Amino acid sequence: MHAPTTTRRFTLSLLATSCLATTGLLAMPRAAFAFDAPGWPAAAFSKKTEADAIAALYGQKLTASDKIRLEAPDIAENGAVVPVSVSTTLPNVTRISLMASHNPFTLAADYVLPAGTEPAVACRLKMAKTSDVIAIVESNGKIYGARKSVKVTLGGCGG
Amino acid sequence: MFHSRLRAAALLAGMLGAMVLAQAPARAAPAPNPEADRLAFQAYFRKNYPAVKNSDWGNGPYALNAGMRKQWEAIMQFPPYEFALAAGEKEFNRKFANGRSYADCFPNKGIGIRQNYPYFDTKTGEVVTLGIAINRCRVANGEKPLGYKKGLLAAIETYMAHTSRGKPFDIKVPNDPRALAAYEAGKKFFYSRRGQLNFSCASCHVQKAGHRLRGDILAPALGIMAAFPIYRSKWGEMGTIQWRFVGCNKQVRSVPFKPQSKIYRDLEYFLSYMSNGVPITGPGARP
């Protein structure tokens, strides 16, 4: 995750974002119109790249781990409802986050698991286009990641 | 260049038509035989898709594609139509101003009867779908009729379909010329190519069932009515068969008809009859 690719990724996703959203919306700082619930990691949710979101949320490098089972479809039936489930055998898991690399805002969901809650969660996410779903698990204070590519295409013949 | 061939073909067809016309009455369309049609229709699907169990035809694309089925099963753990189901049940048990309720309008108090709809009403001489029956009940009890595409009517249909889960379709086409005509009209609509894309319902749901259309898998026509009403992620709410007909027509760039118009009710009548014996799987969740 060294600097050059970040800036390239940054510009690329910015391009994708601008074609998706009116620039007017983006010019407005996120917090301006949003009432932020207590504890809600606003900064992390406003980041547009995987690296920035991870940095904002955890502030440490991500190391891949094969102890995380990330289930997501190969081809999404509908990009608006992508069933994703994460489970792991890593010990003392306190947090699980889910990201979609090419979404306008990369961080999709962030779950806090107090002691006594099992390290597994299932939910349904929206994906802007074909990209990776990334699961990040915080175990004993360190973060581990797994990724899976999900193909997202338009549905039907859309005459 | 190509167009001239088109016009030539049309001309040729015209001339041929004229010649054939002389004997055409002899080869007039055979008298409608719904049961023979149904047996042939179901035999086509059972032969071409041998792996599909009878109870699975109502699960559309998920009966023909493992990847899609896995996502569907995840969503069915807690399907988004639960809100419509709860709202439908509440409305179904609500008493009208005159003290009566929906249960008084339907046979068996409206429970477990969805598989008999649509039926042919010999008194009025037209096809009556579940949506029409619900609105007839409301109007008869001083309530105003509901929209046929979505909303409260779709919620009521969701509850009634849920009470019929597992019961096989049991549609009747009485030996009444008007019923047979309605059945034939639905059959003709199903097999006629329409719209600028020039597809018929059969082009996709018979000839290409199980194939992919960009992100979607085409549902087989057999049992395609069984899952309705459906919560489509695309709509983000519950929708009826009639709304889906409008959607499909638009997709082939054909001007759609009004929900519950005669042509759509006949189509639903034909398609439901084709699925006789296939169990109800509604309410359904679809992309």
Added chain:
Amino acid sequence: MSSTIRVRAVASGGTTVVQALINHPMDSGFVKNSKGKLIPPHYIEVLTFEHAGKKVFTAFWGPAVSKDPYIKFTFKGGAKGDDLKISWVDNLGKHDSLTAKLVG
């Protein structure tokens, strides 16, 4: 009006499996309505689950969570009849909560 939260919480063998479905548009702010105007962002930000006075699960959600969102998790403990308090608040300050009973 009836609650926006539907929950199934089954306690068995010392653990409780919780599934919840919430009736919420979860508008991302990138979708246009039929008249071509952008629908403003409106999504749940925080969703909490409490059992026996202790938080057992907290979800921080953003615009990328599906409409009528669903969540499933499991926590150790919990017995039939216990209370499970679920509450959410969204980016417009709207909120709802429900106390459900664990089933056996």
Added chain:
Amino acid sequence: MSSAAVRRGTLALTVAMMLAPAMAAAATKTDAEAAIAAARKAEAAAGVLQNQWLPTEAALKMAAKALAAGKYDAAVATAKRAHALAELSIQQAREQDKLWHNEVVR
């Protein structure tokens, strides 16, 4: 008759149709109104056969807008395209009236 044939047929027909007015003098308001009226009549006929196309409706709307904006050439051209589309949908309905039997699962 495959869908590609119909689409190419539409294209060829509309191109032929659009060339005609270029040679003639600039269209007048009455030309535009006449062209639109003719297209509407054809579309109504397609309606009787319960086989109207969405592109025809779109073209009719565009023609009316061009007429209102005083762009008579554009109005005539678009009206002629709508007319051609309506004719094709009528032809499709008539052909399908016989051809649908061939697709029936037997």
